[in-house]
Amino acid sequence: MMDTVIQIPKEFQGKGLYAVLLDQGIPFSAPCGGNGTCGKCRVRLLEGVLWEKNSGRPLVPDAQGYLLACHAVVSDTGCTVAIPALTGDGLTLSDGVSADGGDRLGVALDIGTTTLAVALVDLDTETVLKSASCLNP
Numbered sequence: 001m002m003d004t005v006i007q008i009p010k011e012f013q014g015k016g017l018y019a020v021l022l023d024q025g026i027p028f029s030a031p032c033g034g035n036g037t038c039g040k041c042r043v044r045l046l047e048g049v050l051w052e053k054n055s056g057r058p059l060v061p062d063a064q065g066y067l068l069a070c071h072a073v074v075s076d077t078g079c080t081v082a083i084p085a086l087t088g089d090g091l092t093l094s095d096g097v098s099a100d101g102g103d104r105l106g107v108a109l110d111i112g113t114t115t116l117a118v119a120l121v122d123l124d125t126e127t128v129l130k131s132a133s134c135l136n137p
C-alpha cells in the first residue's frame with residue numbers, strides 16, 4: 001500500500017491537522033484519540049508549514065520529516081502531508097473453509113481501537129477454522 005498524500009489548503013488555518021484529516025475521511029490510526037501519547041498519528045510534512053498546537057510556533061518535523069498530526073495546527077501556508085499506509089491483509093475468511101449442513105459454526109469478533117480480528121469457529125469441535133485480522137482504520 002502507498003502513503004495517502006493530501007493537500008490541506010490555507011482556508012483551514014487555525015484548525016488542528018488531526019481533526020481536519022478526520023473530517024476529510026482520511027483513514028489513519030490514532031488510538032490515543034489525539035492526546036499525543038501513542039505516536040500513531042504520524043504524518044510526513046511534504047510542503048508548507050504547520051504550527052505547534054499549544055505554542056503557535058512552527059512545528060519542526062523529525063529527521064525523516066514526520067510529526068504528530070494531533071500536535072499540529074494548519075498555518076497560513078496550508079500544507080501537503082503524507083499519511084503512512086495502514087498495513088494488514090484485511091478480513092477475508094472466504095477461502096479454504098467449507099461446511100456441510102450439519103456443522104455448527106460461530107464467528108468471534110474482536111473490535112479493538114487498533115486491531116480488528118475475526119475467527120470462524122467450529123462449535124462442535126471448538127476449533128478455529130480460519131482467522132484474520134487487520135489494523136482498525
Ligand code: FES
Binds near residue numbers: 069070
Ligand atoms: S493520536 Fe496518538 S499521538 Fe497523536
